[in-house]
Amino acid sequence: MRNGCPLVGISDITCDIGGSIEFVNQTTLIDSPFFRYDPLDNSYHHDMEGSGLICSAVDILPTEFAREASQHFGDILSQFIRILASSNCIEELPSHLRRACIVHGGALTSLYEYIPRMRKSDLEDVSITSENAHPVKMKYTTLISLSGHLFDQFLINEALDIIEAAGGSFHLVKCQVGQNTNAMSYSELQVGADDKLVLDKIIDSLTSLANPNENHEFKGSKNNAISLKVGRFKESKVEMECDTEKKAFVLILGAGRVCRPAAEFLTSIGSDSSQEWLKSFRTGNLDEQTCVQVIVASFFLKDAEEVVESIPNATAVQLDVMNHGSLYNYISQVDIVISLLPPSCHSIVAGACIQLKKHLVTASYVDDSTSKLDEMAKSSGVTILCEMGLDPGIDHMMAMKMINHAHVRGGRIKSFISYCGGLPSPEAANNPLAYKFSWSPAGAIRAGWNPATYRYHGEVVHVGGEDLYDSAKRLRLADFPAFALECLPNRDSLVYGDLYGIRNEASTIFRGTLRYEGFGSIMGTLARIGFFSTEVIPILDDQKRPTYRTFLLSLLNICKGNLDESTVGEKDITESIVSLGLCKETETAVKTAKTILFLGFHEESEIPKSCQSAFDITCLRMEERLTYSGTEQDMVLLHHEVEVDFPNGLPTENHRATLLECGKTKDGKTTTAMALTVGIPAAIGAMLLLRKKIQTKGILRPIDPEIYVPALDILEAYGLKLLEKMD
Incomplete structure (x- = not known):
């Protein structure tokens, strides 16, 4: 902030978790009245040691105050x-x-009889026990939305009466209640019937309720009008490829891009169409004829339905993980839970799994709040397998396989170097930055502000966050000479010395993030120009919105009168960058100018009101111009180099292990390489737990042989090839 004191803390007494203050996603208790939120990396902590906002959030006002x-x-x-x-x-x-x-x-009272009816429908929907393998559903279903004065005029009663009188069923998917007399309420209902004609009749009757005729008692009453929208009819089909009654249930929380590969992997277990990869793993306590039924839960039912579409043995359900009753209901009736939710939600899910004695798999880093659950998980006999994705995940497994193999043979690790990056495939790297975003650019840009620490030839090197982009080093991989790459140091590499047990033997411990060559110098120059500044820009406070061109000229201190033409060009931008001393090399200034023009900062269109800082504007432009289009594919490249010394004068060995995976397009649908390499390891973790291959309890990472040995074998058998070489 320019003036005054920065915001220190927030106390929310609205009892509206995740509402007006979106990052307040949990309540605090009297015995633990605060938590800390760090907006720079979107992380949550229960100590008061670091930076961020101190948050207090009341859930039950009469008790707290x-x-x-x-x-x-x-x-x-x-x-x-x-x-x-x-x-x-x-x-x-x-x-x-x-x-x-x-x-x-x-x-x-009669006006409130709808409450138990709605609750009963919700309880029926989550009945997924082994005795009743599928939720109670009608053959034909559709999703309808109702909006209007549903509750204060009690029109919801009429709607439910219509559905039940016709012999149909309903499940409340979403409900938003108007908070005053003028506000409308909104509900989504999944309506079902065993006969399509019955469902047609229900929809006709609801349509009449929404559009009353002359004889309707509510004719002409504005307050009693409701709006009705009807989705397409769906015929429920139970597609079981395995002829067996033995089923295991896995609940996947979250319906993002990572979810579908995980669901496809798990539902292939036990099916007649299983690939050869599965045959060698049909041992253990999970019978080879056991089918895995996957339940995908999302806050938005539509997202979950899109994930499970055309996947046999997969069901979509609506679930708000902040609704503890529903969360516990679902978890209690499955064998394994996979959480693909944001890391801030994991502690809630993990607490429920420990209480209900259900194993949990996540692809996220072990944070402080998760670490504190270790003893509780052990006491309950529960395994919480974390960091089971790509990075972290496959990187751990490849590293520990190489390190342990060396140690077993009496070797000592002299150097451990690891590179990993999510990149556009070469044909999709078609912009000056040679990079694209599959999610919000804000997180990726902020990652470039994180300081880094590593050890190189015995010397500990610290890189400040402001210098990270400029610390990028040119990189060529011997096994992939066609890739023009560079690497940036990735946070604190030294913690992996302890994690992998090599701190006292390795003189070099380095983990880096891969980008195509030139990325760091361009991003560093953009940062020095001011494109990533989070301070409020005065020109954005004017009533007349500035254009992107005006914003660019103000950053580069270019006077409109000094321009030869009405538009700002590559030459003008390059000269300004060099003259301001923002870039040492003219070649880098030219590349930066091309990037600025590609992002459209020279255009005369107005900057949206939602943008208040240069950072906001830059993120918006990057989100618009640097996204994957059509069938463009991403690429994942993970590469380890381990140098091993041996006693008694034996020669030093150099081991290399590489995973190279590109996105795949099938039937018009593209699955990203990142989704494959995160989702499949998480699903493998669930499979190993189902088969009782992992016996250790508590908070785990895939750094022990009981996890990484079978997991790497399954990854390769499934088609994710790991290239290993030694010199």
């Missing part, structure tokens, strides 16, 4: 107590109180 809440609610309620106390029956009450009475005489 008992005196204030009691006084406030008491003052309001006291106005109605006399009337309620003096009335003999509910009919004597004024209409506003009568309608507000939820329970009378030990039972729900």
